[in-house]
Amino acid sequence: MDCDFRDCNDFIKSIPIINEITQSTQLNFQSSLHEWFKSMSFEDYKKIKTFFADLEVDFFVEFMPVGGGASGETTEEEYRNFQRAVNEGRISKLSDQQVYTLVSKAISPEVMSAYKFCVAKKTEACTHNPPDPVNRPNPAPEPTEGPNYxxxxxxxxxxxxxxxxxxxxxxxxxxxxxxxxxxxxxxxxxxxxxxxxxxxxxxxxxxxxxxxxxxxxxxxxxxxxxxxxxxxxERDKVPPIKIQRFRVNYNINEFSGNLLTCTLPNGYKILSGYKATLMETSGRVTGGILLGCFPKTSNEWNIRLNGVSKAPFYISINAIYDPLNEWEIKTFKNSAKNSTSSNCEIEDGYILTGGGIDISLNDDSIRHEIGVHAFYPRDKKTWAVAINGQLTNQEWELSTYAIGLKKKGNLEGQINISNDNQTWDFQVNDRNLIPVGGGFILEDSDPLRDITGITPLDLIPGSENTRGFAFSWNPIRGLAADSVFTKYITSLKHPEMDINVIPEESIINI
Missing domain, CATH: 2.60.40.10 (Immunoglobulins)
Known part of the structure; x- marks a missing residue:
């Protein structure tokens, strides 16, 4: 009894070679392949043999290897002998299991399941002597699990x-x-x-x-x-955020050269970094100690020394702990020749979290009278910097860096601004906002002024439960309190309030 296998073959005809083989709608794949062997050329044989070998399917028909890593080279004369044996009926068809192995290597499990189910049903329907339902064993065998039609x-x-x-x-x-x-x-x-x-x-x-x-x-x-x-x-889920603060202590007595790199431990990615604080032996905070303070990569921070100094200093870095690599942090850079100000924008799809600055001069062996009086987020996409001091008769390049966190789900970034000139700190009272970076503009008329430090408030004794930053700066003349300034904070808002800031700093000594 002939049986129409058209629908079964359709499951696997998306494979080009198999589509070429299964031309007859009245034969299943085993029979189609057997018939194809009778008439195919030696070149066709080599093509299908390579196809099966690529799928790592091994099977043999009589003495003739077809496919798989165990197959050897077959000459054209050997192939002609094989084809003669097929036509004389001395070569049997492939087994169901061999075909299932082949097809399962080439197409998806779902389509494979459908093909096996279809063949099983067709084979049952084509049986010449179906079992008598009255004499069927009791209990009946479990039904074959079919595909999702x-x-x-x-x-x-x-x-x-x-x-x-x-x-x-x-x-x-x-x-x-x-x-x-x-x-x-x-x-x-x-x-x-x-x-x-x-x-x-x-x-x-x-x-x-x-x-x-x-x-x-x-x-x-x-x-x-x-x-x-x-x-x-579903709504895009936002992974939790864990923030670790680092304090990097430098003792520059041990260094030669002026460009130093700090590398964070594996799994940490930098959100922001702050200008350095240097304490001289007199106890006075001194400005102008750095020409550069900027991210090199997502977990490396660079500083460029301003000349040679004998005293230690430190910088602060905020980093996200991301061992599963769920967050992308990217550094953007923009440079300008002989300019006293520069801006850098992040790409669309990122949240601005921090920035950096670098002043590159021809002679880095001497101390330059240069200060940084602007280092802040100008808007949600732009980090801005500005420098001042003795810049005549010099050539320099001013580079601005912006750090962007790839936005996920409903994670938001905010810029908080304070024009209060009476306080040195800036607190964020909105419990939904987590401060991650700080910025500052000094607007007084001093010809040389410099931002010397931005410190998380909760790290200052007595302010453990306060969220925000403390700011310090250095005017050459007069009192710091006489200055006019604007303070900035970059913050993140998680839709599930799932941002955890580790209370203490992790110390790195360089």
């Missing part, structure tokens, strides 16, 4: 990218492939590739690649001529 899909998200794989399992041999009538994605996602077009036939697995452009819920609707599918994507 109709539209199937699976969703996988990697970062902001979403892969939707969709396929159709026919109900029977007369069931036609569905045809697309409409494809819709909501505004929170953007279709990058595989976007289904009207009149597209879903006759094989199809992959749609989307990018999430907004953290809110997303909807995908695909209307076919026979059904509609709605795929709901």
């Amino acid at each position: 109709g539209i199937n899909y699976r969703v996988k998200q990697i970062g902001t990218y979403i892969n939707v794989t969709i396929w159709y399992v026919p109900y029977n041999e007369t069931d036609s492939w569905p045809i697309v009538e409409n494809f819709y994605v909501s505004e929170s996602v953007k279709c990058l590739s595989g976007c289904l077009k009207e009149k597209t036939k879903l006759d094989s697995e199809h992959v749609i690649v989307l990018e999430r452009v907004d953290p809110k819920e997303a909807t995908i609707v695909i209307d076919f001529d026979k059904t509609s599918v709605t795929i709901q994507l």
